[in-house]
Amino acid sequence: MNTDLKTILIVDDSPKDVELTIAALSEKNLANVVVVAEDGVEAIDFLNKRGKFAGYRNGNPAVILLDIKMPRMNGIEVLKYIRTDPKFKFIPVIMVTSSGEEKDLVECYKLGANSYVVKPVDIVQFIEAIKVLRQYWTVINQLPPSII
């Protein structure tokens, strides 16, 4: 597995969930450069390198772990933004959901999410999701069609 991932952007409003996620990623030393945005607005600020993240230099993240339920701007709206902006629409997005039967997942796939993990994120799930990404990138190099 390719371990020289660049930045991982975690978008989640619950600090405890973020800590658990980072702890899980740390098991395999994948938490090299992790950026945390606490809601959708901060996520977009990071992507555009403005606001809190004005001086950031590392470019686009390698993958975004996107929580769905957040204040101000929720995960689905962020996903829409990402997939419509030409600068960011190729960034892989893994949705993070509290239960696997989320109805919203269908809509997320329609909007172009690549995969999903269930909270609490554990390393096994994460690796399986990355594998999916890898397969996806080797097959096509553009927006995925609607996946139901």
Add this chain to the structure above:
Amino acid sequence: MDDIEVEKQKRLLFSNHDMEKRKKPHELIIANRELLFQNDEKKKLTAELILADKELAFQNVEKEKRAQELIIANKELVFQIREKKKRADELVIADKELAFQKEEKKKRAAELIIADKELVFQKEEKKKRAAELIIADKELVFQNEEKEKRAAELIIANKELVFQNKEKGKRAEELIIAGKELTFQSKEKENRAAELIVANKELAFQNREKEKKADELIIANKELAYQNKEKEKRADELIVANKELAFQNEEKEKRANELIIANKELAFQNKEKGKRAAELVIANKELTFQNREKEKRADELILANKELAFQNKVKEKRADELIVANKELAFQNEEKEKRANELIIANKELAFQNKEKEKRAAELVIANKELTFQNREKEKRADELILANKELAFQNEEKEKRAAELIIANKELAFQNKEKEKRANELIIANKELAFQNKEKEKRAAELIIANKELAFQNVEKEKRADELIIANKELEAFSYSVSHDLRAPLRHIGGFVDLLIKSNSAQLDESGLRYLNIISESYIEMGNLIDALLNFSRLNRAELQRTKIDSKSLVNRVLKTFDDELVGRNIEINISELPNAKGDESLINQVWVNLISNALKYSRNKDKAVIDIGGKIENDKTIFQIRDNGTGFDMKYADKLFGVFQRLHKARDFEGIGIGLANVNRIIMRHGGKCWAKSEVDKGATFFFSIPNN
């Protein structure tokens, strides 16, 4: 007398003073006598005073009686006052009744308003009928005018007949005068001949008039025939209208099966039929009236015919009289001839008058020739008269025949009118029955309308309840969604950090500390399972059933395949006998099989060889499936707890599980309209049954 005696007493008393003055003995004697007399009168006075006292006492007694009567009267007054109070109370009650009656009057007033509206409607209908009556009246007026014309004509004919009779009387008198006078015989014969000519002209005129009357009778008969045709047309129209009514009644019975729309149409048609029935009644009344009029006309015709016959007889009599007159004329002519011969003989005897007599004789001969010529002409005319009378007699016979035919025709008309009246009466009875049936149908229609209103009301209430149920379901959905997310988050944190603690800080913990943390971690997982199970159970109750045909055999085989991992290392024999197809929600029935097979495998773990039999059969209107294992079984004493939520009949350390599997099965099967039950013996295994209706 009492006053006189009182005064006497007074005088006597006063005269006592004179006693001393009177000293003479005779005056004393007189005084004594006067004293005796005064004493007697005093005794009388005292007796009278006693009487007066008795009377006073008597009056007092009477006053006491009157006083008692007054007391009684007062008691009666008191009693009357009480009665008046009672009456006052009764008046109050009566006032309440009046108020109640006023309310009822108000209700009646409302009903009257409704009745007034109906009256207005009926008045409108009456106006329509009045218009129709006006038209009928105009027709009647026209017929009456025609009758009057005919009556006037008949009167004229009668007047002419009377005039003829008078003239004939005159003729008879003139014939008698002619018989008496001989010198005026030629003039009288001329007069008679002239009169005969006049009589013949008049007869000719009468015959023309008779012909006119006969023509009018023919016209009247034609009109009767035409009216009869019109009656037949109306009767046919009535029959057609009745057929239409019958047909409409059949249609009404068909439509009565439909609901509100059909009832409205019935009410509307009933109104129209009422109108038509009224019109039919009016037409029938007109028919009966016209029939009566026709009978009157027929009677008049019969009377006219009788008069004609009578006139003909009178004319025959006159003809006979004319024949007799002609015979008398002939006889007189014979006598005249005899006298002429006698005159010729007289001429022969008288010589010196021969010239004059010859002249006279020649003149007489010429006159006689003229007389004979005239007589021949008269005979000719008499023959012509006889012929004319024969022709008249023949015509009268023909008229009598026609009159007889007319009488027969009138009898037939009368008979037909009676039959038509019978049919009209039958139609009226049929219309009354129709009206009654229509009223009953209106009642049923009103009952149906009321029933429909109640049904509509019940439907509205059911819709309200359905809406309430939908709202309750939505609230449940929101509740379970909230549980699913908000309960899980802290649970997740507990589990995640405990795991971190175990992984990263295990070196600092001793054995019991690690054990505690593991217990906490297991509890977190268990709680998550419980939450999932509860949410799933709740969702089962709300999910929509999608009924399809289920191939039970392939479904069971697929489920068994998912348990392949568990079968590794165990000695399990699974027998699947006949499994009929069922109708239900495939995913839910899949859950049923998963739970039952999982239980069968779990609770037979204690046996060296597990034997599981799966089968099913169709019974009447449902399909019953069963699964039997030879495992640890359960005590039937606790069978009613089998399908309870989180209810277990075994200890968790013997057989794991939270006790939601059978509850899910029961909930799913009940939603399909079926039932679950089980039989078992401890340590000898258990058989679980469930039934699904076949629909």
